[in-house]
Amino acid sequence: MRAGLLLLAAVSSAQAAPPNLAAGKAAFHQCAECHAVGPGASNGFAPQLNGIVGRAAGSTRDFAYSAVLKNARFHWTEQNLDGFLYAPRDFLPGTKMLFWGISNRQERIDLIAYLKTFAAVPAAGNTTAGK
Numbered sequence: 148m149r150a151g152l153l154l155l156a157a158v159s160s161a162q163a164a165p166p167n168l169a170a171g172k173a174a175f176h177q178c179a180e181c182h183a184v185g186p187g188a189s190n191g192f193a194p195q196l197n198g199i200v201g202r203a204a205g206s207t208r209d210f211a212y213s214a215v216l217k218n219a220r221f222h223w224t225e226q227n228l229d230g231f232l233y234a235p236r237d238f239l240p241g242t243k244m245l246f247w248g249i250s251n252r253q254e255r256i257d258l259i260a261y262l263k264t265f266a267a268v269p270a271a272g273n274t275t276a277g278k
Contacts, residue, residue, distance in 0.1 A: 163253050171261025174254050184265045193244070198267025199223050200259070215241035228259050 175184070181193035188195040194207040202223050205216035219239070221227055231238045232255045234248045249255050 163256050166260030167257045168261050168264065170254070171257035171259070174249070174258040175261055177249075178258075184262065188265075196262055197265040199265075200225060200228065200263045202267065213241060213243040215239055216243075225259050225263075228262070229255050232258065 178196075181191070183189060183191065183195045184197055188197050190207060190210040194210040194212075200223060204219035204221050204223060204227075205212040216239070223231075227238075229252075232249050233252075235242050235244045235246055249258070
């Protein structure tokens with residue numbers, strides 16, 4: 148993850164406009180082939196992304212993560228998501244995610260803002276999760 152932090156430092160120095168949720172929703176279309184968000188989202192080819200911001204990496208139940216994500220010791224902060232979305236294999240060598248990344252910083256900002264609108268889905272029988 149050291150390379151990811153160095154990469155993030157270089158990427159974060161550029162100024163960006165405030166997030167645009169409509170643009171973030173449009174950017175999510177490139178993720179939607181594998182990931183789901185919103186009511187009824189479930190794991191499939193890739194984990195569902197409800198509540199991704201703040202979630203521990205590799206922690207979604209009922210999904211077979213790569214060893215590198217199962218053993219990751221970080222949370223998906225906005226900064227970590229930015230670095231991962233920029234260059235997934237540089238940020239987290241060994242990831243199984245088949246995605247080249249998003250080079251446009253504003254597009255990543257918009258996408259992360261859009262993802263933040265989806266709260267974590269409470270576990271069965273747990274009515275306080277995600278509040």
